[in-house]
Amino acid sequence: MSPTNKTAAKSTGKTTGARTTGAKSGSVDATGKSLVIVESPTKARTLNRYLGAGFTVLASGGHIIDLPPKKFGVNIAAGFKPQFEMLPSRKKIAGQLISAAEKASAIYLATDPDREGEAIAWHIKSVIARRTKNGIYRVQFHEITKTAVTAAMKNPGEIDPRKVDAQLARRIMDRLVGYQVSPILWKTVTGGLSAGRVQSVALRIICEREAAIAAFVKEEYWTIDGSFSGEKVNRFNARLSKLDGEKAAIPNEETAKSISQRLEKGGYRVLDITTTRKRRQPYPPYITSTLQQDGGRRLGYPVKRTMALAQQLYEGVELGERGLTGLITYMRTDSTRVANEAVVAVRDWIASEYGPEFVADKPRVFKNKKGPVQDAHEAIRPTDVRITPEIAGKYLTPELGKLYELIWRRFVATQMAEADVDLTVVTIGDGDGVEFRTTGQTIRFPGFLSVYADVKTEEDKEEETSAIPPGLTVGLPLNLEGLDSKQHFTQPPPRFNEASLVKELDENGIGRPSTYATIITTLLDRKYVDRQNRSFLPTDLGQTVSRILIDRFPDIFNIEFTARMEDELDKIETGEDKLKVLQDFYGPFDIALKAAEKARGELRKEAAKPVGRQCPECGSELVYRWGRFGQFISCSSFPKCKYSENLESTPTVEVDTKCPKCSSPMVVREGRYGRFLSCSQYPKCRGILPLTTGLACPVEGCSGHLSERKTKKGRTFFGCSRYPDCKFTSWDKPVSGPCPQCTAPTLFVKTSKSGESTICHRCDWKKTE
Numbered sequence: 001m002s003p004t005n006k007t008a009a010k011s012t013g014k015t016t017g018a019r020t021t022g023a024k025s026g027s028v029d030a031t032g033k034s035l036v037i038v039e040s041p042t043k044a045r046t047l048n049r050y051l052g053a054g055f056t057v058l059a060s061g062g063h064i065i066d067l068p069p070k071k072f073g074v075n076i077a078a079g080f081k082p083q084f085e086m087l088p089s090r091k092k093i094a095g096q097l098i099s100a101a102e103k104a105s106a107i108y109l110a111t112d113p114d115r116e117g118e119a120i121a122w123h124i125k126s127v128i129a130r131r132t133k134n135g136i137y138r139v140q141f142h143e144i145t146k147t148a149v150t151a152a153m154k155n156p157g158e159i160d161p162r163k164v165d166a167q168l169a170r171r172i173m174d175r176l177v178g179y180q181v182s183p184i185l186w187k188t189v190t191g192g193l194s195a196g197r198v199q200s201v202a203l204r205i206i207c208e209r210e211a212a213i214a215a216f217v218k219e220e221y222w223t224i225d226g227s228f229s230g231e232k233v234n235r236f237n238a239r240l241s242k243l244d245g246e247k248a249a250i251p252n253e254e255t256a257k258s259i260s261q262r263l264e265k266g267g268y269r270v271l272d273i274t275t276t277r278k279r280r281q282p283y284p285p286y287i288t289s290t291l292q293q294d295g296g297r298r299l300g301y302p303v304k305r306t307m308a309l310a311q312q313l314y315e316g317v318e319l320g321e322r323g324l325t326g327l328i329t330y331m332r333t334d335s336t337r338v339a340n341e342a343v344v345a346v347r348d349w350i351a352s353e354y355g356p357e358f359v360a361d362k363p364r365v366f367k368n369k370k371g372p373v374q375d376a377h378e379a380i381r382p383t384d385v386r387i388t389p390e391i392a393g394k395y396l397t398p399e400l401g402k403l404y405e406l407i408w409r410r411f412v413a414t415q416m417a418e419a420d421v422d423l424t425v426v427t428i429g430d431g432d433g434v435e436f437r438t439t440g441q442t443i444r445f446p447g448f449l450s451v452y453a454d455v456k457t458e459e460d461k462e463e464e465t466s467a468i469p470p471g472l473t474v475g476l477p478l479n480l481e482g483l484d485s486k487q488h489f490t491q492p493p494p495r496f497n498e499a500s501l502v503k504e505l506d507e508n509g510i511g512r513p514s515t516y517a518t519i520i521t522t523l524l525d526r527k528y529v530d531r532q533n534r535s536f537l538p539t540d541l542g543q544t545v546s547r548i549l550i551d552r553f554p555d556i557f558n559i560e561f562t563a564r565m566e567d568e569l570d571k572i573e574t575g576e577d578k579l580k581v582l583q584d585f586y587g588p589f590d591i592a593l594k595a596a597e598k599a600r601g602e603l604r605k606e607a608a609k610p611v612g613r614q615c616p617e618c619g620s621e622l623v624y625r626w627g628r629f630g631q632f633i634s635c636s637s638f639p640k641c642k643y644s645e646n647l648e649s650t651p652t653v654e655v656d657t658k659c660p661k662c663s664s665p666m667v668v669r670e671g672r673y674g675r676f677l678s679c680s681q682y683p684k685c686r687g688i689l690p691l692t693t694g695l696a697c698p699v700e701g702c703s704g705h706l707s708e709r710k711t712k713k714g715r716t717f718f719g720c721s722r723y724p725d726c727k728f729t730s731w732d733k734p735v736s737g738p739c740p741q742c743t744a745p746t747l748f749v750k751t752s753k754s755g756e757s758t759i760c761h762r763c764d765w766k767k768t769e
Contacts, residue, residue: 035104036139037097037124039111043144046316046324047110050149058100060111064090065123067171072179080172080582084123094127101128106135108156113140113377114332114514115167115573122164143383144316144326166572169581173197173569176586181553184596185545188603190626193545194526197565198511199519200549200557203528205504206496207538207546216492222250223488224260226436227481228268228428233471235481238428238438245433256485263434268478271435272427280419282448284336284366285379285411288513289506291331294410296499298455299402300534303498304517307331309403310380319387319395326383327392328407332514333377336366338414342378346385346415358447360415381411413452420445424468428478440468495535509563527630531715541626544607552596552603556589608636617643661687690721695734696745698762702726706734706746730761741765 036057038044044057051057065084067073075081086094101107109124111117117140125136137156141148174197181195224240240248243259250256286294288307295306310331316324343363350359366379382404389405396404421443428436443449496504502516511519523529528542538546549557568581596603608623611633615622620637622645633645657666659679666677668691679687690707697704697720704722711717718734720726732748735758739747744762757768 033104034106034108035100036108036110037121039117039120040311040315042312042315043141046144046326047149049323049325050146051153056100056104058097059093060097060120060124061090061093063087063120063123064094064097064127067175072175074172074175074179076176076586079579080176080586082168082172086127097124098128098131101132104132104134106137107132108137108139108153109159110139110141110152112332113142113330115163115170116514118160118163119167119171122159125159141330142377143329144314145383148383162573162575165578166569169572169578170569172582173565173585176589177556180593181549181596184552184593184600184603185548187600188548189541189544189607192526193541194522195545195549196519196522197556198505198515198562199522200546201510201559201562202501202505202519203523203538203542203546204550204557205510205559206501206523206529206536207543209493209496210538210543213492213495218489218492220252221488221490222253222256223486224248224250224256224263225484225486226263226268226428227484228436228478229481230471230476230478233476233478234469236438236467236469237484238426238436240434241427241437242435243433253485253487260483260485263483264480265430266480267430267432268428268434268436268480269431270426270472270474270476270478271429273424273472273474274427275422275424277444278421278423280421280447280449282364282413282416282418282452283410285338285381285414286407287334287336287379288332289334289502289516291380291407292502292513292516293499294406295403296497296502298406301399301403302517303502303520305399306403307514307517309400310407312400313404313407317396317400319392325387327387327404329378329381329383331380333380334513335368335377336379337368338379338381338411342381342385343415346412349385350412350416354416354450357445358417358450360417364415366414379411380407382408385412409452413448416448416451417445419443419447419449426468426472438468495532495537497534497536501536508559509566510559511562511566540609540624540631544609544626548603548606551606552599553589553592556592605636608634610636615641615643617641657689659685659687660689661685692721693718693734695736697722697726697728698737698744698746698760699726699728700744700762702728706730728761732759732761739763739765 033054033056036044036047036051036055038047038057038059039062041059041061044059047057064087066087067082068085069087071083073083073085075083107128109121111120111124118138121138129136138159139152139156141152177197177200178195181200182193185193185195225237226240227235227237229235240250240259240263242248248259250259284290291310292303292306295301296303299306301309310328313327314329314331316326319325319327347359347363385408389401389408392404393401421441424440424442426438426440428438494500498520501520502513505511505516505519506513523536523542524531526542527539528545529536529538531537555561565585568576568584572578572581608625611622611624613622614620615635615637618635618637618641620635620641622633623636624631625634626632635641635643638644655666655668655677657677658664659666659681662679662681662685664679664681664685664687666687666689667680669676669678676691677689679685690709692705692707695706696702697706699720702720702722704720704726706718707721709717709719715731717729717731719729730748732750734746734748737743737745737747737760739760739762742760742763742765744760747758747760750757750759757766759766
């Protein structure tokens, strides 16, 4: 199927005076009214403020037609023709849309202003077009405000067939990979696994980082900081930087002690003071990927949560007397472009609130890193800069308020003056080959930093030194007050968290930012990665899947190839032939696919990791395999030998607890939902107990103890052993009390970006470490 190129017929209906109705209503009387179809019920309610009684608004809830969920649905021989069908869950809504369209004087398809929204509009049109003779128009709301909605309704257009083709090509390509590679994983590893065109590359990136961490060899090094003071100069610190003209290299404690003895001789003075003025420019306004990154770095929000909150801000929230108001522009964009009227408004606001000197000399324009295809929408910005975070915050939840403030501040900063900063480097020496160095920063004029300050990373904090005191001059004698030697080790590359993974994918051109949340969710749901301290750790299963895919499809699941295909898919929107793009992809993919099918037996051996023991029944090697409920031990001669062991049958740590069924010792085992106590005689005896921490439940009057558990997604939490009688749970790690305020027997350690604190869940007592 291809989108129609026919121009929409002219409507005879008027676009003034309207009333809207929510999406989930039953029988809708749309006789004589114009029908507006959106995706979200929230968006429909917000439009109620701007359209009068002449309109009916319904929501489709997203796609009503798609590729079949349980069939391949692509006819490759017929030029990759997609075999679309009505989604069962959308039949009722489709019926409502058809019924309303039959009565409407005109239909406006106002789905989201992106490729996905264009495809949804095209499918809706294909369903309702044969039931109405009136005009069907395409309108796009890049922001949901009175001005934007009125302008869009006055200037309706038609569905863009090239944009639809671009979405269809992406959908078909993803289906080709997912439905043809996943069965190979089912037959060689275990059922229920999935491979995705972009998802598998993201997994590869995580696995390759883990391999780099495993291969990393840490090296010891030491630093020596000196504490100095002088006449009318307060005490300050500086780090040893040079010895005899060479960079100070201190590999071990012995060398550090030897050098310290030399440094203690004294005779120090200021050798040099160098001050460099630096003008700092503000960052561009947010696009989807940078908002996702900062949502994680600054606010600690997962990508999925950041996008859900941004969707709410775009579609509209209640703002007291203002009613439902769209607070930000469309949140799926790769463009840093900002409308001229928005630039004028924010510059006027800065001048009135901060003063003319805080306004940039001329309107600042930021260069897009991608081509014109990605410039369809503005950057993410507030729809009205006058609705400050303080004004909006009175009506928003804390999460919404923080994200709106982040977007608002970033946008305002873009049109503010540069920050004027002095960077000062002070060199201290003894005239005999010893040099210390310290750096400092003085903000002469804050400019945009008044609104949008930097967030320091752990690496930034490590490099921080003490502030440079006033009174230092070249030649000034200094007293050495003390030396502080510290041991350090070089660090491996860090594991990816959500923000850094999004940055890596975006910088390499892998996938679209609108899909990153789904990719991350899939990797976690499939147990390909675990989340530990907000970082991604690939599981044995994930590494096995990644290894097989890279080995058998080296060109398909390749970073450069995937990025190149993203560019090709983008080009379809500017006229590239969809069929050619799909053929160019499928040719080499089909060859690799057939080779992998022939090598299934070999792949099965590759997926099986040796245990290091022999099968007790046939003497063959035992290997790890995966099943419906996780990893287990199997004979490598399967199916000739069907011997297997549950991983839980191998005791790990014996504890001083007796089995409630047979009184045998209990052991700690690892299950689907975390660690638990199991009888050491398993499988003869299946007695189990929760693994308790030995700490009492903090709920007053409860006699239970806290047990360590895991969610289905692998996140550890603590719950009462008397569940379901007591439903107390906590993400925070329990520690022995009592609480000094309410005498609760157990306290909890809460970890946040600002550090650790000990809290009480029974009262409001809190102690910051």
